[in-house]
Amino acid sequence: MAEAARRQEGAAALLAAHPAPAGEAGWAREAREAARARLLAMGVPAPRDEYWRFTDPAGLIRPSPQDAALLTPDEKPVFGDFDRLQLVFVDGVFSPELSDPPEMTGLVIQRLDEVLATDIHWARDLFGQLESRGQEPVARPFAALNTACAATGVVIRATGPTPKPVSLRYLHRSTSSDALIRHLVRVDPGASLTLMESGPAAARLNLCMEVEIGAGGRLDHVRAQGRDHERQAITHAFVRLGQGSVYKSFTLTMNGRLTRNEQLVELTGPGASAHVAGACVGDGDFHHDDTVLVIHDAPGCESRQVFKKVLRNGATGVFQGKILVRPDAQNTDGYQLSQGLMLDEDSQFLAKPELEIHADDVKCSHGSTVGGVDETALFYLTSRGIARNEAENLLILAFLDEPLAEIADERYAEDLRTRLQRWLARRR
Amino acid sequence: MLEITNLHVELEDGSKPILKGLDLSVPAGSVHAIMGPNGSGKSTLAYVLAGREGYRVTEGSVSLMGQDLLELEPEARAAAGLFLAFQYPVEIPGVSNMVFLRTALNAQRKARGEPEIGAPEFLRLVREKAKALNIDGDMLKRAVNVGFSGGEKKRNEILQMAMLEPRMCILDETDSGLDVDAMRLVAQGVNALRAPDRAFLVITHYQRLLDHIRPDVVHIMVDGRIVKSGGPELALQVEQSGYADILREVA
């Protein structure tokens, strides 16, 4: 009883710290109210919870965040070299001055606050809807908090092919900022979009995205979470795929005291395909958690999870990944890989790979490994004159190449590779 | 070029002595061959020269062109001109052969204080050398040795040797697993590199490689020592009657 009360108090304190936005339309208020009620009912997580066994939620539960020092920029912005439509958020607040005009063929972009003040809008079928469905089979209280309180974000609808990516850039300017950002994305049937996200966003970030991809649509999602060492982040992506649609997601994480990226991907139309991939590098006070659930709910769908983590000086990597195949999802092709590369004995990689299969004609495989740098390969490289450091870096980049290869556009992958090279070079 | 004196080597954990007082002198411009039964320590010698971990030198010395080799890290040995063609070339997923070759070449140049090679010059060079070894563009693009056949791996070793132009080349059973045509290509690759300021140490089981790469001296290695040295005819003797006669002779 005391336990339940503590969870609820924690939830109430978080809600109190983030006053719900005013002046919204009735449907939005209802969605907010429902999310509040959901959050109060489930409460905040406790470290004993199965779902939080490997990641201590304390930093996310406290009503105000721990301060996070700002990183002085020492390199060009990620994706800065590419033609793109850029929207900028500063400590979780949208900045029209720093952003490009939100106009592009094949695309409608609106601000979340505008949309939620509108009486009738397609976003009504999305806002809080995928999140609330995603509370089963496990509770995701921080996503409910986001629905209840997030005041900024964008609402994007791709109506056809889009000529260039939309890039969401998150700047971190205040050491104590606590940002809640909510995006809604709809890709119409046959339409396609590349969505980029980059930057640390805030001292503490709670970002949630609900994504609906219509039949034959495609979303490429490429993220680079910022390098600020002390930042904390919890993100959620709830993605629903229609028939024959494609979702490709890649996330690069460098540094950060705490990062938990939850993704829930539902393949609801026959022949849909979802690839979720991630690479992370952490040194020291670094805890990185990928928690992924892919649900096959239609026949003939394909899914692939590829997550790799490089850890040193006591850093921790966590992977909780599950493929759930519902009874109707015959001819499912599911794959899951999670690997940790430990550069010393102080670091750890904790993995919980799961398969739950309720259909009989299914091809599913998963693998999880953890190990150090391959000494035999290292000797081979050094015997050719490559210095040990450089050889080790080559092998680390090679290790991370599999998730990076999931990025469809090689130029974006190359941009991220050079960031990784510099990250490695700094660690000497 | 290479001077090995009274070399004693054991496994790092001290559990097993492998080389037990090995002497060997390979002058510049020459080709020396080492033959010997399995387990006699030939690969261990090659690895110790290249600087692999896991072995401990308990006695003796090795110098390469007057430089104490055993003091150097593997990469410094390579920069000093040593090259080992591995008996079992290592697969490196995720690192393309091209990137590998170029990184290695430039690392050695840098270590020697030479300018890095530019991309066009490197490409021209690698294409030319690869062609001579019948290595196609696809093999160059693929990850180092991944999915290569046994023969392809060995040819890839020789390509690296041709690109890096070492002074002291050690070939550890480069002929094993090669068909006749591949063997000829490999031998041609080696012979093309023969030069007055370069030396070769060819470790092999079989006489047949030595038909293509004519050695100046043949050494027989047994139980961690060179027990007999002679001209090319020694290899023929081994081929015809095995090691038994020689063992009896030196006993």
Ligand SMILES: Nc1ncnc2c1ncn2[C@@H]1O[C@H](COP(=O)(O)OP(=O)(O)O)[C@@H](O)[C@H]1O
């Ligand atoms: N790293 C090692 N660990 C255990 N035993 C080894 C190792 N390296 C060599 N040996 C042993 O030392 C002996 C010589 O091996 P090796 O040098 O490979 O011989 P060769 O190449 O002549 O066949 C063998 O008995 C082999 O098993």
Ligand SMILES: [Mg+2]
């Ligand atoms: Mg051997």
